[in-house]
Amino acid sequence: MTILQATDLRKEVSSADGTLTILKDINLSLNAGEAVAVIGPSGSGKSTLLALLAGLDSPTSGEIHLLDQPLHQLDEDGRAAIRAAQVGFVFQSFQLLPGLTALENVMLPLELSAISDAKALATQQLDQVGLAARQKHLPSQLSGGEQQRVALARAFVTNPRVLFADEPTGNLDRATGDAVVELMFTMRAENGCALVLVTHDQRLAEQCDRVLNMHEGQLQ
């Protein structure tokens, strides 16, 4: 079953030198539970593609259907509603809220979706990533690897149907990065969600079902 379908996507931005085309002629689809890696050199448009597919940004033209919803026709609040219910994120720079503890960061998406029993669910999730003892720590008191694990707990706590991961190991050393990736794939296997992974790490990409190559704004 296709849960994500992009058709003729194009993204342009205006700059001082005129209009710049970042993405063009993008067509892709993703089935439920499938893992797809998008690899390519820096500046090839990987992150922009991820932002469009996840509904964090809107395309200049083209269509995106995520879980049968036409993202390209929705406004920001409409897209946010879909993200809250069905989508998880893992970012290169973790993006934990500095003012919230590990537990509170994990609780955040549950609370935003008005899911009751947020605390219990979040505690359970933190336990699963091995950070039960660090619930009350602020992000600044955690190591990079720990922060990314909190981010994983936050991404999976709502049982999303799609997980978007943007260079999840980009800010971590090799050993820590490997551990985080292993954890991510384990959790995905348990959860059964689809994955869109943006990376320039060939080794990491190969763990996915499919690898798409991005070059100068186009999928090869």
Next chain:
Amino acid sequence: MSEVTLTTSVGLALRQLKREIRLPEYLVLFFALVLSVAAVTSVGFFANRVERAMAAQAATLLAADAVVSSPQQITSDLRDLASTANLATADVTEFPSVVLNDEGETALVSVKAVGPEYPLRGEIRLTDELYAQDFAATSIPAGNEVWIDPRVAGNLSIEVGDTLALGELQVKVTAFIAFEPDRSGDVFQMAPRVMMPAADLAASGLLGEGSRARYRFLVAGTETDIDRFEQQVESLDDANLRYQNVEQGRPAVQSALVNVRKFLGLAAAVAVLLSGAAVALAARQIAERDMDTSAVMRAFGAQSGTVIQMVLIRLAAIALIAALIGSMIGYLAQFVLSGLLAKWFVTELPAPSLLPLVGGIASAVLALAGFCFPAITRAVDTPVVRVLRRDLPVVRPSVKLVLFSGLVAMLLLLTWLTRDITLGAYLIAGTLVVTGLLWGISRLLIALANRVQSPMWRRALEAIRRRPNSVSLQVAAYSVGLLALLLLAIVRSDVLNAWQTQIPEDAPNFFMVNVQPQEVEAVSQFLEGRGISEPTLYPMIRGRLQSINDRTIGEGGFTNEQARRMTERDFNLSYLAQPREDNEVVAGEWWPADTDQPLFSVEEEFAEETGIALGDTLHFKVADKDVSGVVSNLRKVEWESFAVNFFVVGTPVALADKPSSFVASLHVPDNQNDFVREVVKQFPGVTVLEIGSMIERVTGILERAALAVQYVFVFTLVAGVLVLIAAVLASRRERFHETAILRTLGASRAYLARSMSREFLMIGLLAGLMASSIAALLAWGVVEQVMSLEYRFNVALWITGVLAGVAGIWIAGVLVSRPVLRQSPVSVIRSQM
């Protein structure tokens, strides 16, 4: 998905706030608000109490809260009005009469027959013998007894226990009057006082048909009751009745009260304005932080409404807590202050009303709304995709919008605080002008940075050049802080100076009136002989204004009721050949000393109120003769100086041949206790009036005001420091990053510390120079234009301002930036990724 409930939002927002409140920008915001509220409420509470106390004290100069006077007996209608309004009342009847001693010698006196309740405010002070220690009277004179002015005693050689004939009564003198509360008005027309009980009036047979009595009905009560009574008296529309309350009572007291209110408000306003600057700076940083938070929350599905709701809840919580703590500090502070000042007040200070509390909370909400709201509304405009791409610019609210809404909020607050929209606008305009100027200067400096070759200063200048916006903002903020502090310091020292010099040490404490033309020389010699320096005797002629040009008085043409009253009675004219040094000609020109034209010089406010313009022809009736002349100039008179002054002065040609007496104000040294007695002995017809005690009262009011302002100054000082810290914090984030990169490239900590220190020195010097100079300019504006006092440039304070700017900014900058140098470069670079 169901909607996020308000409870969830509140919970989330408060959890976040609990942690974030410890961040420096939140602390600055919080303390700035607390300070603002504390300043507003303490001044509010204190001013509220002091104003009420002052009003009560000013009331002692009327002996009541208000007086209705009439040439006819007080009607029962009026008495009913007072009784319905729950007012305490007292009757006073004043009329001229003659008393005789046992030897048959006579003296013209001003009799004051008082009811048993007199005075309603203040007290009568008496002495047992001439110039002995005075004491407060506990009642009014008993039946067939009188209290007399010491001058009557001088004229008629009377002592306590002697009897006088007063009309058909033989009355016994039981005390001398040292002070009577409502005596200070109309001093020139007053013969020496004889005070008797009103109950004896009928038996004295003094008030027959056609007697020239003035009936005064004294009332006292709560403010609301007095106001109600005033409205009802006015609705009677009786031309004979003249209503006078404390504010209209005495020009000197009135202008002092108005100035006190303005000055206290001004001091608080400066504290609020400074806090506002700190709030604005902190809000900007908080808004930037919120934009990242907002992007993350929206990535996880938060609706824009939820994001805004959470920001609002956080700010509301901050405002509420700050308002509570600030109000508490304000309330306690005014207690401490009134405790300190207790001995200054004759009576206890009345309890404050709750109104200042409303003002305090409103100030917190207004400052937040004004400075934070535009930023908040942009929080949801941050592209969500910033969670992936930190290099995307954050959406900042338009500077114009923040400035506009902040200024509107400040103007509202300042107007409320100073009760004067002009003063508020002056402060705001000052801030705008400064900011504009500083932007210009910053740009100049940045251009200069490109040319300077000195390797020692080069890096510091480059640091400034690289951040033109941030540095301009810092310079502006520092300068606004400094400026306000300096402005207050200047106004505080110089305005008080101006006030105090208006009533100098040798201020007149006596008036001599009724000096006949033939006595002028002898009196001058007598005064010189006693070492009383250069008293000027001014001629005084009684006259009544008949018409202005062809407009007859009484047929309209007045801008207000007070003006009508001023021209309905005789008033004192004078003539002068040379202009007076203490009267400034503000329009037209003073006449040549030998002019043969009948010309007039009119006091400017009187001219404005009566509608007299330069070039108008005034027609007076003086002793049944018409005197006409053209208004050739308008003068400014400092009534507070207690010198002899006249609304209208003519050329000698116009008035010198009219019947006149002479008047002088003098300063008699304290050790000349026999002054009055000697004058009375040598010049029996001359009346001497003591006004020293009245001046002491007014000076007392001013001193109290000065103390109150010094107290408010503490809040301003703290607010200034907060602005400095906020401004340095504003650039700290950038500095962290920049320093980390430089250190990675091999710059030593000492090298970076030196260049940072030089940078702050330069910013400090710039801000100090600008603030000091502009403060002097603005102070001139406020002092001269708003407060109508004379301003003198204060060089010492200017230099102090520059040095304080350099030192303050350098210390604050170096201290707040220390963590920047301490941080390890790796951790900074990581956290910035």
